[in-house]
Amino acid sequence: MEQTMNDIPTPPTPSSSVCQPVAPQQVQVCLTHKSPSLLGRLVRSMAWWLLICSLVLNVCLLVSAAKVSKDGLAWEVLQRGQADQIVAVYTVRGIIDSDAVKKFTEFYRFADQSSKVKAIVLRVVSPGGGVGASEEIHHMVEALKNTGRPVVVSMGSVAASGGYMISAPADEIFAENSTITGSIGVIAQVPNLQGTMKKIGAEMITFKSTNADRWKDMLSPWKPVKPLQRERMTVLLDELQSQFERIVKTGRGKKLKISKGKYHETIGQGPEARRVAKTELIPFNGKAYLAGEAKALGLIDEIGFLEDAYRRAGELAGLTEPSVRRYKPKGSVISQLFGQQSASVNIDLSLGALDKLQSPRLLVLWTGD
Template sequence: MLVHGLWRLLAGLRTAIANLLLLLVLALIALVVLMPRAGRIPQGCALLLNPGGRIVEEKSAIDPLARLISHAVGSALSEETLLQDILDVIREAGKDNRIKLLVLDPSDIEQASLDQLHAIGRELDRFRERGKKVIAAADAYTQTQYYLAAHADEVYLNPMGQVALQGFALYRLYAREFLEKISVDFHVFRVGTYKSAVEPLLRDDMSAEEREANRLWLNRLWEHYAATIAAKRQLTPEGINALINEMPTRLLASRGDSARLALEAKLVDGLKTGPELDEFLCQQVGKDEDDGFRRVDFTDYLATLTPSYTKAPWQERKIGIIVAHGDIVQGKGGPGQIGSDTLAAQLRRAADHEQVAAVVLRLDTGGGGVLASELIRQELLDLRQTGKPVVVSMGSLAASGGYWIASAADRILAAETTLTGSIGIFGAVPNGHKALAKLGLHSDGIATSPLAGSGNITRPLPPELRQVLQLQVEEGYRRFINLVAEGRSMSSEEVEKLAEGRVWDGKSALELGLVDELGGLTEAVAVAGGLANVPTKNALYIKQSSSSRWGVLRLLGEALTQPQGTTRLFAELARQVLPQGASLIGPQLYGDPGHAYAHSLLPPIR
């Protein structure tokens, strides 16, 4: 019996070793196939720049279980391309003697903010300044895609395609009548003439105040877009606007041919089918051994590079870069969220690390919970107490709770098209007792005080709690005003004039003193380096800890052991698996203990 058992053990070990050897061989094969192909870049070839999906500054931390579930329910996760990867590839290709020209195909770009497009456009300009040509080609161009294409020396379009210039629009759903019909009340508490984040709960249309404020910054953003493509195409902004406003008439003159109209309007330089384009590019750089023109793809070329901000001399002082994007929530947060615990841990790591001499906080957020925002601001102040300068670099959006955090920095940089400000807070508490009553459901019981059990949505909101919440919101607003005044060296009266929830574009924010200068992440790193006397080549990303990237597995454990664990688990799965923008009125309200939120709740600009 003993001999038989030992034999089975040895047989099992032999099988395990054989499997390990097989895995090792497969891993080596994969390594050979996927290894950087620096030696395979042909001399005088083209770089095919064809990023796809959403352009992001940090990829979503989707944990494996959520990814598996998303595939199981047929909800594919959106592709993401790092902005810094695109910038690195263009920059290095400009210096690479093997790369003769750049072929830009933006067809797969689904989403990118204006400040991201501007950053890519600048690198394309620098590529051209080195005497190298950029050729843009696509079957059709969305407004986002055409912004990049306009930076090319030559722009080509499929004869059946179009350039879809339409201008910018800002629309949201207003739900007052809907809420009345389903007998759901939203008790709203707010301060500020322009704090319109909760208007969709209170109105069926846009208020005059919101219309006034939004028109200002939306026009500024469009002026930037139109001026940029006009300058690149040797047109005028007035001509671009006339083309859009007269589109039906212009298209009628072109007999409904959108591609011909784009050519006549000088938006493109020529119309080419796929085979014609391939032949044209072969004439530029020669024919590839396999098929098509000689080229190196974006991902293959990227694999040969060392990404920016990932390596620095070991013993030298460094600039730490922390990227924070999404709605601000308490705790660890999930994909598309800034968790106060997670970001605080990153800031503490920067404060405690002897070699980190300065920090750049890259913020892209519309805001969130007041308490969560304040917890992060406190960590930022503690970091500054160590003598390390903190520079905030604003992305496309750094408003409300985002500005609450940014106000604690030594310096603030924003892009010209950044949306910021929105200095104001609100509270919103739903109540469904009327809807339940229509279904024959009624809540009753006893309590030791008027406030006990008052958070129960099955019961009317007591007047005592209404008074408490309004007082808390008013105090939160005063605190917001004061901390901005302190951080920006302004008087409370000066901040009041800029506040009341009003949103400002980056250029206006600079004029008003809400930011210190215009620029992106590169400029922010340079400012931080100057303050700490550290060269910019010593900048490094400070990443989240790996434990924060396993949210679903952590919540699965909580679901088995804690009363509210199941609710949190399904909420987390919904955030990771459901498509973005599934909410009716914008981001959810994230459980602030005082029901107080510093959030702009801006809908996407279309």
């Protein structure tokens, strides 16, 4: 007897298969889904546990590597040695402001009170900053030197103006070949916003007491600077310059080579322009120098790197097995894992920001101009 397709029995379907219903006269198609084997599930589970354990281990290693002193400073070992023969390294980096002073003060207190710290290496990577902030750090560096322990400076890519001021008290100064240093001078900056105020149709009205009328709003960004005020500001800057020069002379002593230089300056414009001969005192003329020229002028002692500086500090302290440790303010675990936060632009429209905008800034700063 002839059999039709409908008469052919359908084979049993495995429990792990999913069969799609089909119309008569069509071949039935089954899709089989294999369940993960016990071995596969075990491998995936182990992979996840290994990943978690690896992350935890990395965090533990990072935290243990960045040891913390009793004063809350994090430190790392640059060279192993005796624990009671510490050469303490600290870096002043970036603009020298109140925050830099606060951080350095923590290190200063630790180094000043620790009997295990036998020498200090100050790593300077800074173009300078505020006059007051630079002078404060200079004072602390000088105080560390006065304890009788060697202080050696290692200059990075730039250690100019205020960066040089804080370096001056050191027993010896090392700079790299490409280091920019010097720039011994003082500037004052204040923005001129008169044109902006006219464009937006605004005006700043200032009331002054009678006796302070001439000087109280000197260098205001809202009005032109009077010749008398400009002269007064020059007197103030010259006095600060003299203080800066005394700091350098005291720190460098007979190593410093001071000389007079001559140059010509063009005064006036057009047919009335004339060249005037002037003199300047080198190296106190605000000029920036590379390491080779700075060494010739006695601004630095040697051309070398951080390793040379802390090796020399150990020699000056008479250490046989110095332990070189780099100290820095303690950060959070997150900051240690992922580094510093990315730079961002913040626009501050507070009254405090307006006050800063109006106030002249007295700076010992190399601007690259």
